[in-house]
Amino acid sequence: MKKKFLSVLLALCMVAGTATASPEQMIVQAAEEDIVDPVGDDLRYGNYQYQVQQDGTVMITKYYDDETTSIVIPSEIDGKKVTRIWEYAFSSCSNLVSVSIPNSIDTIGESAFSSCKKLTNITIPNSIDTISRGAFSNCENLTNIVIPNSVKCIEKNAFSGCYSLTGITIPDSVTTIGNSAFSRCYKLEDIQISDATYDIGWEAFSATAWLSAAFDNDDPYIILNHVLIEVKGDKSITNFTIPDSVTSIAGAAFRGFNNLTTVTIPDSVKYIGDYAFNQCTSLTNVTIPDSVIGIGEFAFYSCDNLTNITIPASVMQIGDAAFYGTTWLDNEAKKSPFVVINNILIDGSTASGNVNIPNTVTYIAGHAFYENKNITSVTIPSTVTQIGAYAFNECGNLKSVTIPTSVTKIGAYAFSSSGLESVTIPASVTAVDEYAFSECPNLKNVVFLNPSTKFVYWRVFADSPNVSVSYGDQDQNTDNNSTKNNNNNGQKIIALSTIKSSVTSVTYTGKAQQPAVVITDTTGQTVDSSNYTLTYSNNKNVGQATVTATGIGNYTGTLTAVFNIVPKGTNLSKVTVKKKSFLAKWKKQSAQTSGYELQYATNAKFKGAKIKTVKKNKITSIAVKKLKSKKKYYVRVRTYKTVKINGKSMKLYSNWSKAKKVKVK
Template identity: 35%
Template sequence: MKTTKKFTAIILSALMAASVFSAVTVSAKTLDGEVTAVSEDLKNDDYMYIILDDGTVEIKTYMGDASEVIIPNTIDGKKVTSIGDEAFYENKNLEKITIPDSVTNIGNAAFSGTAWYENQPDGMVFLGKVLYAYKGIMYGNTNIVIPDGTVSISKNAFCGYLGLTKVTIPSSLKKIGEYAFGSCSSLRDITFSNGLTDIGDKAFYDCYGLTDITLPESVTNIGNNAFEGCSRLKNIVIPDNVIIIGDAAFCNCENLSEITIPNNITNIGKEAFLGTAWYNNQSDGMVFAGKVLYGYKGVMPENTSIEIPFGTISIGNSAFCDCSNLTNVTIPNSVKYIGKRAFRNCTNIDNILIPDSVTAIGDSAFVYCTSIDNVVIPNSVTTIGENIFGHCTSLKNITIPDSITDISYGTFSDCTNLENIAIPDGVTNIGEYAFYGCENLKNINIPNGVKSIKESTFNGCKSLINITIPEKVTNIGDYAFTDCKSLVSLVIPNSVKKIGYRAFENCSALETITIPNSVTSILESAFDGCKNLTIMGYKNSVAENYAKENEINFIELIKKIITGDADENEIVDINDVTYLQRHIAGNKNTDELPLIDESNKDVFESVDLNKDGKLDVQDVTLLQQLIADNKE
């Protein structure tokens, strides 16, 4: 008898909102041309899974042994769109797998070694509407016609099949996965149909039998290294709807001499056309592809000043990367996007004026621009990438507009001269290492919408005198305030549940920290090196236990008695309802004492809501009503 197990899970992580640009619409996904994870690994029953930045779910690992698995269309209202690399690898009991139409991506070797895969006949293998793989031996001069109804070709599906010479793609196909036809060196003829939107990374890598390609008008994204090494390719017309050409997309296509670039493109990646005849024929200086400033070619003279011509809509990835002789650049009011690493390591630029036409700035755009001392980001900018001003050691002043809601990973890391910064009230996320090593930063405000102080966010902020943690913060991450040597006093709000590993290590001036009962976990070495510290907290709390175990001075706080606060954590919420129900049912503490000390008159009266001298289900009902009234 076969066992059937349906994939069910509750997703516990919030989703990142998609960024939308004006004029040319560019989403958070299309800045990179790929979808990435925005959650840590989550577990439910036999599954590990993640949330992707487009708000959908990827199954990472199946840990069960069922012979039949059925994956639903949605999990907690979010589409399941992807099955990760080796997700079901070597699950030898798996005989049947059913996937929904929402799944458009299946990773490398996701079902290799399963009974299901071993039982498939040679040839094209399908899962739902996804062409998962080609199985078995492929003989020379093979012509593949992909059947209508197929929506995507998975990663590595035909990779390395030297016998493949011709492929016909139907209009139903939307996506060609990473390395799908990589190293198919005999492939000479590929017929695309209108409907294809996404050509994945290395999709046709080293297909040096290709000489001519006509891409359909529906294509919007050409991935990193998509046609790299197609050395016989002579010409390419990029369709008008393409927004992104990825890094090294046509690199080393040495015979590619004719490239037609539409005006819609906002992002051309690093070395996208390096090693092509087209690039080799360009004159030294600024090189343009359509309206994108693709890069600077040749040796840049000392003390160079660049004026980018009006009409340019984008500065490409790595366009001026490592141009240490560049001292001044004028960006026109037509530019909408400044690409990744666009001015990386331009060590002699001392000022940058970003026009109000710019809506997005890519990762590491100004990293290691060590002479920049002042930056104003205009209100038009809605997205700033990771590490954008990292290691800008002369940066003293930065203006962040109200349009920014997310300060990403490492945004200002090692900005050693930054003293003050005003973070807009609308910011809801401050990423890991955002202010790491800002040793002269004295004051900073954390907006009320921020829910987590992440790993090493303020690590090494040696001059930080005080900081207020907002009431919505639930977690203080590992190393969050390590080496904040000027911090004297801190109050942890009642919302915080966890203080991470070495979170306040070497905060040598820290004298007092108030830790509420809401904190249920303080990890190892959280306060190592805080030699003069006194922890203020409540009796029998995690804070008191941590202080005793680590020989830290402890001062007991007097608990506030709040009506309905059954668990005495100074917050009245649904947890108090559960706590009261458990007490009435006779549950005990770990020391075998009742959950609620009914001999304490003040505590007892705070939960005896009907004032009848006993705790029962009527008090539970009144507590539920109290919480509901407080929410209104």
């Protein structure tokens, strides 16, 4: 998962208003992310499943007619305005050809229309400012996209795999295009894009006709609208001077250039993208010119020998872990427990005990205290306005934090896996990002002093089993961790205890899968489904999927169960016998597979069977030799995919095919 903080990229995605602004204005005007808690039960309206959100509007969570070819999404349901389309809501509509999205919709969730392979065109409503990650990915027949001037950010993989797309016009409002946004749009050759788009992620246009044509010219690099997209040739170059026509360095432009010892950045450059110089292990000195205002996440990460860096006062944002793994940062951390650059706290790895962050700090960058096991409490000064993603992640001994009324946003995973026991979120905080307080086993009392604080509940407290959330008085003093109003209206609170998935594995279908679960509470009683919400993750592709249950109403706690998604199987098409051997052939199954296993034995129950492994899913036959003449053999085949589960590589297998019996010559 990506460890993101409030970088220039995020600021651009969230900035309010419709007028095109300069990069400087985009950073200064960054607004809070608008995340709303789906607090209601799942309801039905025709084929639509929906939930009523905190603000009284409707979010569509699923559409239940996989055979439909045309959909007109309503602007109202039961008198309530429809404003959101949730993750994967229409992804199972494999026959969908056309869809009309009303202007009431302000958010289209992750992969909402992914794999709608028959969808031919789409008009994004002008109420949308961000096209979410994977929103229209793998829409193979999508030939026409209309993107309105309201859109400012196109997130990663938004249109990846749209094979039939030949042209795209990016309006002036768009400043950010995420990683792989248009990757694998093989026919895409006409890209109309304005100079306003300066933050382009890595591989944004990989495997497109446009990029192939750009490689065919004689230039040593590829520049799109003053953005340095890629440097051609191998990665053996030792020095490079960026042309003074470049205003932005795209994500991963120099990533892995291990022999690069010097790079000259001209004063025309305003933004250095995510991972731009990541793993440039031979770099020793870098001078960032006064023109640069933003440095993306992991920009110089793992530049092991980088010892001297000049960072000008013009830099207003420094990305998550931008300089981690450099000798420079290690040396700076030895000088002071707080490495502060232009009022941005980028590192507190050597701090310990009761920490008082300096009042010169205005922003705590992502990963600032990551994995610091030596801090026990943190007092954040009233100068700080935002806490970046992963800022205090894995701080296992951190028991308390004081969040001042100046803070407006808490980033994703900010306090995840910490030792926090209680926390008060001041009324000034209007947004809390996903998993901000997840996996906090000691966290019991959380008080939100602003009932309108927007967050996705199950994500914020995922796997924090003992947490109890209440809402206090906005006028209450917020610069402490009081839980004064945590009375839950006098109702008895019952904790969820166990969760069990109805299946241990399901077969890959290309669609999101949601097997049922059985949940019990601490009294041993089975909990009715009306008392919890279920959220599934990683539940589409082959691998280990997760289902998370979060108690609602009188039920509290978060439980997680897992189930495996195994690859789809195949069948033997033919087994040809030869002298003391046979040739087995099977049907190709390339979707979500790594290869095949062929099993053969001299008995129908396959006792003492032997296995041949084919490590490429493109190969659909194998010869088995040195067999016993005139002997009968039973043969079957299955697919497998190698995946990582809990950091370890393992194979997940399909069911075996029907066996064929052959007698070798």
